[in-house]
Amino acid sequence: MSIEKIKDNVYAVTDGSTRGNVAAYVLPNQVIFVDSGMHIPMIKRFREHIEQETGKKASTLFITHAHGDHVFGNQVFEDCEIITSELTHEAMVESKEKNWTPKAIEEWKKNAEDPAGLDGLKIVLANKTFADEYELIDGDVKVIIKRTGGHTEGSSYVYCPNYGTMFAGDNLFNHSFPWGGTPTSNPVKWAKAIQEYLDLEVEHYIPGHGSTSDKEPLEKFLDYLNKVISLMNDLIAEGETEEEIVKQADKVDYYPPREGREQWKALSLKKWYEVLSA
Numbered sequence: 001m002s003i004e005k006i007k008d009n010v011y012a013v014t015d016g017s018t019r020g021n022v023a024a025y026v027l028p029n030q031v032i033f034v035d036s037g038m039h040i041p042m043i044k045r046f047r048e049h050i051e052q053e054t055g056k057k058a059s060t061l062f063i064t065h066a067h068g069d070h071v072f073g074n075q076v077f078e079d080c081e082i083i084t085s086e087l088t089h090e091a092m093v094e095s096k097e098k099n100w101t102p103k104a105i106e107e108w109k110k111n112a113e114d115p116a117g118l119d120g121l122k123i124v125l126a127n128k129t130f131a132d133e134y135e136l137i138d139g140d141v142k143v144i145i146k147r148t149g150g151h152t153e154g155s156s157y158v159y160c161p162n163y164g165t166m167f168a169g170d171n172l173f174n175h176s177f178p179w180g181g182t183p184t185s186n187p188v189k190w191a192k193a194i195q196e197y198l199d200l201e202v203e204h205y206i207p208g209h210g211s212t213s214d215k216e217p218l219e220k221f222l223d224y225l226n227k228v229i230s231l232m233n234d235l236i237a238e239g240e241t242e243e244e245i246v247k248q249a250d251k252v253d254y255y256p257p258r259e260g261r262e263q264w265k266a267l268s269l270k271k272w273y274e275v276l277s278a
């Protein structure tokens with residue numbers, strides 16, 4: 001695991017060792033963490049390292065959305081406020097009941113790169129929720145968490161204007177095709193969210209997967225999404241079949257999914273078609 005110091009007071013792990021990226025904002029009197037990844041010992045080390053280096057204690061964990069690779073380290077922050085959108089909280093409650101059963105977790109461990117990363121996994125839910133937006137203020141530093149939808153309906157970003165940094169969660173997969181096949185994925189809300197990110201004063205964007213960037217990959221992704229949306233809308237208006245529309249959209253140029261995730265593109269395009277044709 002390599003801990004990246006993005007700038008003064010902002011740290012992240014984006015090398016894939018924690019699966020979903022994680023970050024820490026160091027505020028005047030506390031440390032705020034964003035997402036908890038999927039490798040409990042590494043998340044614990046990340047927290048300890050930041051607390052030691054800064055001499056400040058973790059107070060809060062913000063959760064961007066309800067996927068296992070972003071929340072399975074929550075137990076490391078059980079003594080903190082764990083804050084997420086109501087919709088993400090509801091999705092986690094549902095997953096805990098239906099998908100994150102002890103049996104399913106055993107299966108995951110068998111297939112994980114490092115099964116020890118999930119040893120002793122306990123599903124820890126948020127203990128505080130917000131509808132659309134929440135602000136945390138410490139001295140003259142403000143951190144905003146705002147729900148936009150996109151990758152999932154509960155998806156939220158965490159923005160610190162003072163530090164010019166945003167953690168975008170899985171609305172950004174820098175330099176690879178994103179996972180857009182979730183039941184609540186919505187390409188129109190997604191494009192709107194990316195435009196909102198671009199309009200903010202941000203120097204460093206931390207994606208849910210991939211490396212930290214400036215605005216360039218966001219511009220590229222927004223351009224891609226807008227092309228797919230307008231192509232699909234035109235073909236839907238012309239009465240084309242789903243099969244033909246997905247086939248045409250597949251030709252729009254963009255990064256492929258990461259290795260082993262090749263099926264993501266077809267499933268995402270199918271989902272986006274479903275949303276646009278509804």
Ligand SMILES: [Zn+2]
Pocket residue numbers: 065067151170179
């Ligand atoms: Zn996700």
